[in-house]
Amino acid sequence: MAESIFIGGGGEGYGAPQTLLLDKANRHGLIAGATGTGKTVTLQIMAEGFSAAGVPVFLSDVKGDLSGLALSGSADFKLHEPFMSRAQTIGLELQYDSYPVTFWDLFGEKGHPIRATVAEMGPLLLSRLMDLTDVQEGVLNVAFRVADEEGLLLLDLKDLQALLVWVGQNAQALSLRYGNVAASSVGAIQRQLLVLENQGGTALFGEPALDLADMMRTRDDGRGEINILAADQLMGSPRLYATFLLWLLSELFEELPEVGNPDKPKLVFFFDEAHLLFDDAPKALVDKVEQVARLIRSKGVGVYFVTQNPGDIPDDVLGQLGNRVQHALRAFTAKDRKELKTAAETYRDNPAFDTAEAIQEVGTGEAVTSFLDRKGIPQIVERTLIRPPSSQLGPIDEPTRKAIMSISDMAGKYDKTMDRESAFEILSKRADAAAKAAEEAEAEEARLEEKEREFKAARRYDGGSTRKSSSRKSSDEGFGDALASVVVKELKGTTGRRLVRGILGSLFKGR
Numbered sequence: 001m002a003e004s005i006f007i008g009g010g011g012e013g014y015g016a017p018q019t020l021l022l023d024k025a026n027r028h029g030l031i032a033g034a035t036g037t038g039k040t041v042t043l044q045i046m047a048e049g050f051s052a053a054g055v056p057v058f059l060s061d062v063k064g065d066l067s068g069l070a071l072s073g074s075a076d077f078k079l080h081e082p083f084m085s086r087a088q089t090i091g092l093e094l095q096y097d098s099y100p101v102t103f104w105d106l107f108g109e110k111g112h113p114i115r116a117t118v119a120e121m122g123p124l125l126l127s128r129l130m131d132l133t134d135v136q137e138g139v140l141n142v143a144f145r146v147a148d149e150e151g152l153l154l155l156d157l158k159d160l161q162a163l164l165v166w167v168g169q170n171a172q173a174l175s176l177r178y179g180n181v182a183a184s185s186v187g188a189i190q191r192q193l194l195v196l197e198n199q200g201g202t203a204l205f206g207e208p209a210l211d212l213a214d215m216m217r218t219r220d221d222g223r224g225e226i227n228i229l230a231a232d233q234l235m236g237s238p239r240l241y242a243t244f245l246l247w248l249l250s251e252l253f254e255e256l257p258e259v260g261n262p263d264k265p266k267l268v269f270f271f272d273e274a275h276l277l278f279d280d281a282p283k284a285l286v287d288k289v290e291q292v293a294r295l296i297r298s299k300g301v302g303v304y305f306v307t308q309n310p311g312d313i314p315d316d317v318l319g320q321l322g323n324r325v326q327h328a329l330r331a332f333t334a335k336d337r338k339e340l341k342t343a344a345e346t347y348r349d350n351p352a353f354d355t356a357e358a359i360q361e362v363g364t365g366e367a368v369t370s371f372l373d374r375k376g377i378p379q380i381v382e383r384t385l386i387r388p389p390s391s392q393l394g395p396i397d398e399p400t401r402k403a404i405m406s407i408s409d410m411a412g413k414y415d416k417t418m419d420r421e422s423a424f425e426i427l428s429k430r431a432d433a434a435a436k437a438a439e440e441a442e443a444e445e446a447r448l449e450e451k452e453r454e455f456k457a458a459r460r461y462d463g464g465s466t467r468k469s470s471s472r473k474s475s476d477e478g479f480g481d482a483l484a485s486v487v488v489k490e491l492k493g494t495t496g497r498r499l500v501r502g503i504l505g506s507l508f509k510g511r
Contacts, residue, residue: 005049007042007325007369008384009090015350015382017090020046020323022053022264024372026302028293028320031270032310032343033327038365039306040065042325043270044389046304047226050268051099056216056224059270060231060245068392069226070101070404086365090385097390100219101226102408103401106244107203110230110401112410115206115417118154119144121247128285129201129243130192139185142178143167153422156206157193162424164190199237204244207418212255214410216267235273242276246289249303253292256299266300274305275312290316310346311339318346322372325386328362347381355381 004019020029031046033039044066047057061067073096087094103111118126123144127137143163147154154160167174168186175181196202217225234241249269259266271277278286293303305313305321309329313321324347331337344356347370358368362383369384396404405411 008386018369018384020371026265026297027322029304029323030321031306031325037327051224051226054222054224055265056267058227060229060272062231062272064232064395067396068394069099071392072096072098073392087388105230113414114210117209118160118205136185155422159423162427238276253296259300262300265302268302270304272306274307293317293320310343324370325367327367329359350380
């Protein structure tokens, strides 16, 4: 079994061969560079290397190019032609091969459906997803707390919508217990839920929810499964994309056991377009990412951020990325030059060249690289020719994708949605029971009023007085009618007001 992944080498003007040590691969990494400089190919060869070493991989395919991992490359394929001389230059005997791939898609079109429950997502990530204010996030936290206390499962968006209606109707009681729960905040959250639905968020939430074990499989031949999330359509909703990947990372952090420093990772997670995770993110969310990145390596998970500029990553997170591949950066503006200088300063200097100049000069498929050595220390930066991939460069066609999906172990497991009893169904039953009680009360009130009219008519007929004492009425009508009168008094008012007050019960009753 290989102990490292060969990333690239050199010829004249380049450094020593560069390898990523498997027992240091859970120390995280960075793949950076401007558009068109070769980041996708670097990601592809890393995924191949991890899979060959028996390490499962999760990555998002933003442009559709990475689906080629499922097919073997070939020397006569036009996209591979430029790589042939490079393989000879770096002394690589290139062996073409395909890799075990499972396709996933939040929308269930280009891969197997992938879902989470609302409860698993939690109020923090949902608040980020819906761009809620601090006050609105506080109300959402109250809603989740109440759902927990009331035993209301939150599985899909209609559960959350029903819960918010309940919260709005019981705002006064909730405010006494949890602080101000304003109807305006509830309304704002409901409007953001509508926006989320319009962006396709409904497809994300529900059951069956993803079983993390399905992301961490190895084939019978020992190779790790490469899980590819189709993200070309998902990128139309960048906040949904970033929040989903952060949720997946958080779930891995919460559920996986501690393994210390394994010989190789249990899973490697590539976070493409990583800047979307941090753009306008509140401090609480950035702190969560930093915490996960710092601690998840002890669970055996390596996280690799893929982005255009290292400056897209907060310093506290960037400082934890020990394995780095930096493709070319362009410095056309003063801001670009500042970011270039900052990127160069994050590497150990190589006396053979100026790092900032090298980052500007490397061509497509070249990079400056630095990986951790046996002691976990970053090596000096080197100029590197990135090796060619063994699998197909570029996307596969739709018939091939569908054929691969049809024989996958995941075929049929997540295709059909489940809708077991949860908050929506429970609250709907309470609403139906309340409405039925209100109808019965109205009917009883009408019956009593009709009896009252009949009684008055009878008194007029026999010439008696129409004045009645409470004791006389109790005597004439009996105990049951008197009790019904008390109930009617309690239910006095318009039908709409009674329904609103009783539709879902109070906070402390009705369970």
